[in-house]
Structure formats: structure tokens, C-alpha cells
Amino acid sequence: MDENxxxxxxxxxxHEIEINEEPKADEGMQxxxxxxxxxxxxxxxxxxxxxxxxxxxxxxxxxxxxxxxDLNFGFNSNSSSVDSSSGSESSNFSSDSSNSDASIVIDExxxxxxxxxxxxxxxxVSPTVVGVVVYDSEANIISDPKGQGSGIIISSDGYIVTNSxxxxxxKQSNVKIVLSGGEExxxxxxxxxxxxxxxxxxxxxxxxxxxxxxxxxxxRIGQWAxxxxxxIGLTNSLTRGTISxxxxxxxxxxxxxxxxxxxDAAINPGNSGGPLLNMYGQVIGITxxxxxxxxxxxxxxxxxxxxxxxxxxxIISKGYVSGRxxxxxxxxxxxxxxxQIYNVPIGMIISEINKDSDLTANGVQVGDIITKINDSNITxxxxxxxxxxxxxxxxxxxxxxxxxxxxxxxxxxxxxxxKLLEDKGE
Numbered sequence: 001m002d003e004n005x006x007x008x009x010x011x012x013x014x015h016e017i018e019i020n021e022e023p024k025a026d027e028g029m030q031x032x033x034x035x036x037x038x039x040x041x042x043x044x045x046x047x048x049x050x051x052x053x054x055x056x057x058x059x060x061x062x063x064x065x066x067x068x069x070d071l072n073f074g075f076n077s078n079s080s081s082v083d084s085s086s087g088s089e090s091s092n093f094s095s096d097s098s099n100s101d102a103s104i105v106i107d108e109x110x111x112x113x114x115x116x117x118x119x120x121x122x123x124x125v126s127p128t129v130v131g132v133v134v135y136d137s138e139a140n141i142i143s144d145p146k147g148q149g150s151g152i153i154i155s156s157d158g159y160i161v162t163n164s165x166x167x168x169x170x171k172q173s174n175v176k177i178v179l180s181g182g183e184e185x186x187x188x189x190x191x192x193x194x195x196x197x198x199x200x201x202x203x204x205x206x207x208x209x210x211x212x213x214x215x216x217x218x219x220r221i222g223q224w225a226x227x228x229x230x231x232i233g234l235t236n237s238l239t240r241g242t243i244s245x246x247x248x249x250x251x252x253x254x255x256x257x258x259x260x261x262x263x264d265a266a267i268n269p270g271n272s273g274g275p276l277l278n279m280y281g282q283v284i285g286i287t288x289x290x291x292x293x294x295x296x297x298x299x300x301x302x303x304x305x306x307x308x309x310x311x312x313x314x315i316i317s318k319g320y321v322s323g324r325x326x327x328x329x330x331x332x333x334x335x336x337x338x339x340q341i342y343n344v345p346i347g348m349i350i351s352e353i354n355k356d357s358d359l360t361a362n363g364v365q366v367g368d369i370i371t372k373i374n375d376s377n378i379t380x381x382x383x384x385x386x387x388x389x390x391x392x393x394x395x396x397x398x399x400x401x402x403x404x405x406x407x408x409x410x411x412x413x414x415x416x417x418x419k420l421l422e423d424k425g426e
Contacts, residue, residue: 102155102316104309106213107282115279121226122238124281128153128211129274131178131230132162132187132201139174150229150274151177151201152211152283154312158203161312162273163288164192167199177203180236191315195257195324195423196307197288199273200315211275214282216304219246219261227265227287227300229274241265241298248301249382257385260301261285267300276302283308325391326423327399328357333381334369344404344411347371347378354421362416364401371413372400393422 116124134147149166153159160177167173167189175187185203192199223243231237245262263276267287276285285302314321330352339346347369353359371378373387374397391397396417405411 102157102159103313104154104161104213104305106215106305106309109214109218109278109280109282115224116281118226118238118240118279121277121279121281122228125211125228125275125277125283126236126238127180127209129180129228129230129236130160131235132160132166132273133176133178134167135174135176137172137174145176146173148230148233148270149272150270150287152273152275152286153208154211154213156206156208156210158187158205158208159190159316160187160201160203161286161308162199162201163286164194164197164199165288166273167192167201169194175201177201178235191319193311193315193321195321196303196311197258198286198303198308198311198315200312212282213305213309214278214280214284216261216284216306219243219278219284219304221246224279225263225265225284226277226279227263227267227271227274227302228277229267229271229287231266231268231270233270237271239266241300244299250301258303258307261304263300263302264298265300266298267302271300320424322422323393324423325388325393325395325420327359327388327397327418328354328421329359330354331370333378342404343408344369345371345402347402348381348384356421358419359416362418363414364416364418365403367404369402369404370399371402372398374398388420391420393420395420 130151130153132149132151133145134149135143135145147166147168149162151160151162151166154161167175169192171189171192173189175189176184177187178184185205187201187203190200190202221243225241225243227239227241229237241264243261244264247259248262249259261276261284265276267289269289271287272289274287275283276287278284282305284305286305286308287300287302289300311321329350331348331350334342334344334346334349336346338344349369350359350364350366353364353366370384373384376383376387378384387397396419398415398417400413400415403412403414
């Protein structure tokens, strides 16, 4: 047993010695293999990291380009106008007005009750009235505003209504919105309608207080009325008066589609776009100072709330007021006095013809006087607009044209058929 143990022990020791004394070549080759694998792993890792970094940079560039973020000191520059070719718009807002459910809701006034005090109306409505400050599209950090007015919040997600003339009858402006508490943020011009002097602005803001609109058909002469806005930059100013007249047409205004509410509540530059309110705190009209002179006292006008709803809802959903027609010209009425002095018939004298109208192709020119439309004498512009209101886009109307000459005997009269265009309120 001892000899065998010694023999095995000696053999194991020899075996151990032989193992320990084997050449190191395999160990070097194994180490070399490990180094090679490590290098491959590191190189692969670096390549993967570079690819990931490139992908992240590409994604960031994509996001920036597609958000069209405007870093013009908080103001959004809008370069597209509201027309039939305004397919896509550059905007730093994610909301799409064409997909919005925002609209003005008309509430009836309470059947009974004496209404609210002026203080209560102010407390209720003032948070929904904003300042609208307009800058030139090329404005920089030291630029002064080119105009300002008021606006009314009509939806909690940031839709605001104001006057078209406040934004310059254009989308080529930067707009700043100022809340009653002083908070400021940029707004985007959704659309405007010069025929009614209304415009819609969208702010990327949530949970805003919303104004309540009343039925302007229920307004009566003699009722108390309040005007709230920012006259000459004085924010949240409230004035009080009465309803002086309703369904008022203004021949001096180009807004012939509007039958105005007249009030003696003080309305001054800066009130434009602000609310005319009844004593229930409901908006019954949107004030406009563009149609009156600065020297006029106690004669203010507001666009009725029912008109505002029909126009604004269309602007939000389509970007313009749909379904209206036009002849495609600009002109003014020849008065009875001018008719007698210049020995011409009463009608509308043409001062400009649109390029897309077929009037020129039909031989009509600037200086001609349209005396009839569909055999109705144009004694005032109401006749013209009444006839156009019966038609659809693409219809043709017959107009009678008088062409004056230095010698009355050389004047001529002729009829033409004119295809009606869609009036988008520009």
C-alpha cells in the first residue's frame, strides 16, 4: 500500500510538473483571442453609439423642421393669406382649425329678473376679454406695435374673436395676446372677413375662461348696455350707455353685410373687437370704431352677436366665410346729387375690376356705371347685395351697364351676363 501510494504520488507530482512546465504558446494565443474579441466588441459598440447619436440628431432636426418653431421673441409670423390657394400654413401651433369643434353658443336671456349690476357684469366678463397687440411681420425685439385692440375668448382652447381691421385685414402680422391678468403669449391669425370686419385668432392655451353670448335679435332700443375693452391702451375699461338703435345700415362703411347695433356707451380706438354687453353679462355685439370718426361723441356701433356667430363659426371651420358671392369689382354709388350734376344715371360706378372676374372679357371697364342687376334698378347698394344674396357661386347675373362720354349723346348702354365668384371676405 505504501509503495503504491508513493508511486502514485510521484507520478502525480511529475504530472503536475509537466503541466506547469508546458510551453506558454497556447496561453498567448488565448490571450490574443481575448484581445481581438474585446477590440471587436469595443469597435462594434462605438459604431452602434455613433449610429444611435446620428439617429437622435436626425430625429431632433425632423421635429424642429416640422414644428416650424418661430424664435422671433415670442411672436408668430404668418405669411399666408386666407384664399383658395392657402393649402398648408406655416405655424408654430399644433392645433388645426379645420378639425376644431369650437363655435359660439348663443344663450337666451333669462325670462325674468332685473339683471346684474355693472360691477357683477364686469367681474363675470373681464377675464374673457383680452388685449390684441399687432406687430409688423418683420418686427424685432425693439419694434413698436403697429396697432392694438381688444378680443373676446370664445373657447377654452384658445379661440379669440376680434375685428378684422385690428389685425390690419391681413394675415401678414405678428399677434400678441394679453390676458386681463397681464399674461402674454403669441397668437395665430386663423382667418378674417373684411365684409363684416371680423377675425379669429388662435392661441396655444388651454383652460381659458369663455364669454357667454346672448341673442342679438332680442336687443331693444333703450336697454342698458356696457362696453368693455382696452381704449387707447387702458386695459379693462368699462363704459355704460343705452342701445340707441338696431339694424342700423351705414352707407359710409364697406361692411354692407352688417346691420349694426348703435349705442351711446363710450367706444374709442382700442375698444375695437371688445364686447358690447347686456345686463346679464352676455355679449350682444362686438364693438367697432373703424366706422366712426374720432370726433364723434356718443355714436358707437357693434356687430350683432348672431352675425358674429355665423361668420366666426365658418372662419374656424373653413378659414373664410363660405357660400357668399361677388361680382368681382370695387365701386361706389352715384348719388342723386352726382347724377344731376354729372348728367349720369344712378347706379354703382366701377373703380376697380378683379383679375379673376370675367367683367373685362365681357367688355366692362373702370368708369362704367352698373344701373341694373337682373332687371332691378340699383338705387342703393342694398338692392345689389339683396340680389346677390339670392344667388350661388357660379351663377350668372345680367347687369345693365352705362358707359358715360364727354358728350352725353355719345354715351352707350349695354347688357352683359357675369359669372359670380366666391366672396371670401378679403
